[in-house]
Amino acid sequence: MRPLAWVTLLGVAMVLVFLLSIRLGSVDLTTGEVFRAIRGEGDLNVRRIIVDLRAPRAVMAILVGGGLSLAGAVFQALLRNPLAEPYILGISGGAATGAVLALALGLTASLSWALPAAAFAGALLAIVLVLRVASTADGGVDVRVLLLAGVVVGAFFTACMSFVLSISDARTVRSTVLWMMGSLAGSDWRTVLMVTLYTLPAVVVLVGLARPLNLLAIGEETAGYLGANVERVKRVAYVLASLLTAAAVAATGVIGFVGLIVPHGVRLLVGADHRVLLPLSFLAGAVFLTLVDVVARTVLSPAEVPIGVITAFVGVPLFLLLLRHSLGGRPGTGS
Amino acid sequence: MRWSVNWFLVATLVGCDAIPGEQAPTGADDPEASRASYPLQLVDDAGARHTFEAAPGRMISLVPSATEALLAMALDDRLVGRTDYDRMPELADLPSVGGGLQPNLEILVSLDLDLVIRFAGGSDLATAQRLTELGIPHFAVQPDGIEDVLSIIRDLGRITGASDAAEALLSEIQIDLDDVARRVATLSNPRVAYLLGGDPPWVAGPGTYIDELIALAGGRNVFDDLGPLYAPVSMEALLDRDLDLILLSNGLPEPPPLAHVPSAVLPASVEIPGPGLGQAARDIARLIHPGAFDERSR
Numbered sequence: 001m002r003p004l005a006w007v008t009l010l011g012v013a014m015v016l017v018f019l020l021s022i023r024l025g026s027v028d029l030t031t032g033e034v035f036r037a038i039r040g041e042g043d044l045n046v047r048r049i050i051v052d053l054r055a056p057r058a059v060m061a062i063l064v065g066g067g068l069s070l071a072g073a074v075f076q077a078l079l080r081n082p083l084a085e086p087y088i089l090g091i092s093g094g095a096a097t098g099a100v101l102a103l104a105l106g107l108t109a110s111l112s113w114a115l116p117a118a119a120f121a122g123a124l125l126a127i128v129l130v131l132r133v134a135s136t137a138d139g140g141v142d143v144r145v146l147l148l149a150g151v152v153v154g155a156f157f158t159a160c161m162s163f164v165l166s167i168s169d170a171r172t173v174r175s176t177v178l179w180m181m182g183s184l185a186g187s188d189w190r191t192v193l194m195v196t197l198y199t200l201p202a203v204v205v206l207v208g209l210a211r212p213l214n215l216l217a218i219g220e221e222t223a224g225y226l227g228a229n230v231e232r233v234k235r236v237a238y239v240l241a242s243l244l245t246a247a248a249v250a251a252t253g254v255i256g257f258v259g260l261i262v263p264h265g266v267r268l269l270v271g272a273d274h275r276v277l278l279p280l281s282f283l284a285g286a287v288f289l290t291l292v293d294v295v296a297r298t299v300l301s302p303a304e305v306p307i308g309v310i311t312a313f314v315g316v317p318l319f320l321l322l323l324r325h326s327l328g329g330r331p332g333t334g335s
Numbered sequence: 336m337r338w339s340v341n342w343f344l345v346a347t348l349v350g351c352d353a354i355p356g357e358q359a360p361t362g363a364d365d366p367e368a369s370r371a372s373y374p375l376q377l378v379d380d381a382g383a384r385h386t387f388e389a390a391p392g393r394m395i396s397l398v399p400s401a402t403e404a405l406l407a408m409a410l411d412d413r414l415v416g417r418t419d420y421d422r423m424p425e426l427a428d429l430p431s432v433g434g435g436l437q438p439n440l441e442i443l444v445s446l447d448l449d450l451v452i453r454f455a456g457g458s459d460l461a462t463a464q465r466l467t468e469l470g471i472p473h474f475a476v477q478p479d480g481i482e483d484v485l486s487i488i489r490d491l492g493r494i495t496g497a498s499d500a501a502e503a504l505l506s507e508i509q510i511d512l513d514d515v516a517r518r519v520a521t522l523s524n525p526r527v528a529y530l531l532g533g534d535p536p537w538v539a540g541p542g543t544y545i546d547e548l549i550a551l552a553g554g555r556n557v558f559d560d561l562g563p564l565y566a567p568v569s570m571e572a573l574l575d576r577d578l579d580l581i582l583l584s585n586g587l588p589e590p591p592p593l594a595h596v597p598s599a600v601l602p603a604s605v606e607i608p609g610p611g612l613g614q615a616a617r618d619i620a621r622l623i624h625p626g627a628f629d630e631r632s633r
Contacts, residue, residue: 025441026439026441026442027441027442027444027445045444045445045447045464046445048444048469048470049441049444049445052468052469053440053441053444053469055443082515136337168563169562169563169564169565169566170537170563170565170566175436175459175460178436179436183437183438185440185461186461186465188465188468194575301433301439302419302430302431302432302433302438302439302442303433303434304433304437324501
């Protein structure tokens with residue numbers, strides 16, 4: 001298929017899963033009721049369910065799924081390593097530690113924005129720490145060191161979290177563990193707005209960096225000869241992809257797998273041209289997480305399955321199938 | 336004579352807002368009390384101030400102990416939903432909102448509620464915030480100690496306009512608590528720990544109703560120096576505390592952690608700090624001081 005056809009297909013799919021996501025839920029509503037609620041008519045409680053609960057949640061799934069997936073695609077290009085994703089680089093560990101500290105210190109009881117703010121601060125701390133370590137004397141960034149430092153910093157943050165949890169009371173442990181499993185349940189329009197403010201500009205700039213990222217994928221030296229400002233591209237792309245991750249973790253907790261599985265899946269389908277890969281990764285991630293969330297909140301209704309469980313249960317078999325398939329048909333499609 | 340002692344105790348336990356000037360708990364059908372109660376101003380356990388203009392008609396309780404209290408006050412008809420943990424037959428036909436922490440908001444909205452009783456504390460801040468945003472009134476309770484449980488019963492009674500039922504329930508509980516306290520008053524205090532399970536085992540510390548029930552039942556909670564309400568302790572600490580009796584949470588796998596210390600399993604009902612508090616005190620006291628309950632005459 002041509003790239004444009006893929007974009008159209010996934011764009012339509014995104015609209016469809018959005019509609020599906022506000023159509024399905026724990027409370028049975030008819031399609032007519034849903035449309036009346038969208039137009040602002042009908043029963044007040046139905047309107048609340050559609051407008052205040054399902055719609056922001058669907059938008060959040062699109063933003064977070066797309067953001068994490070795009071961030072993964074960028075990290076893989078940047079580090080020329082198929083394992084690279086937000087979670088391996090210590091960013092989500094930093095964000096989670098910030099959030100856990102906020103919960104344990106009881107800051108979240110009085111300040112509703114304390115948790116996202118703390119998560120964000122933790123992510124920034126991880127980013128700065130890892131970038132500092134990986135900076136070379138001439139102002140460049142060593143990607144091998146970046147990856148290693150990310151893994152180590154991530155492990156350190158995990159230890160910090162375990163320590164905080166071990167000295168916390170049962171209530172804090174419970175709320176923290178729930179938060180760490182990741183969920184879109186807390187999505188309201190205010191958090192959606194916050195995540196949008198971080199996600200949209202980052203997505204636009206990162207997609208705009210597709211050409212230099214293509215060059216980087218060939219090799220840093222070649223990219224330099226071909227006119228790319230290698231170090232600046234690396235730095236800007238790294239910071240923006242990290243911000244995408246931080247915003248997502250701050251809003252929804254830790255949702256793994258998306259940044260790894262989706263970009264690789266897209267790469268297997270359309271190849272490694274970042275001009276196509278990046279926008280498609282965002283769209284595919286959005287569609288994937290929205291669908292996963294529909295499953296997560298309907299399959300055991302009224303209870304919700306942690307969304308990370310479904311991303312793994314749905315994503316991993318799908319991904320393995322794609323891997324197997326691509327081995328047969330098209331060898332050599334790594335980044 | 337006994338009555339006045341009981342009411343004094345209730346008043347001390349529950350705090351200053353307890354029934355000033357009321358002489359007997361059987362002042363039940365006094366119209367003055369029910370007329371004076373609305374609009375009613377109450378501060379909940381999360382520190383939020385609430386004004387109730389009338390008794391809420393459609394309610395749900397996300398807190399099992401509060402649910403039990405409402406049922407004990409015969410307010411089943413007000414409840415229009417339940418959690419997965421409420422397994423009482425009276426509620427079996429009601430729709431469930433899932434767990435009491437992070438309940439399903441869609442179903443909560445669809446129930447068209449006048450009031451949600453929810454957990455206070457940091458476990459589930461998101462729910463409180465979302466309920467406020469969705470315009471659903473919510474009242475937070477935190478049933479940690481005996482006093483908390485009793486004041487929750489009193490608050491629920493006032494909110495629902497069933498103060499008389501609440502006071503009757505409170506006096507029943509108090510009779511039980513007093514009776515237990517009287518029976519064990521002169522006996523020695525064995526060293527007791529309450530284990531919730533886990534490895535290393537979690538125990539109940541100070542501030543918990545279990546700790547207070549153990550004290551009331553004539554025992555001494557050896558972990559009354561614990562920092563948080565409930566926390567895990569090492570096996571070494573357990574050995575070191577020189578226990579006389581281990582109380583085990585219902586449903587724990589055998590065998591008990593220390594073979595040389597006698598242990599007893601508490602009935603499941605003890606684990607919900609609600610209207611069954613008096614019976615729970617009796618159950619615990621029976622395990623600590625079996626002799627005190629032998630002769631019927633006392």
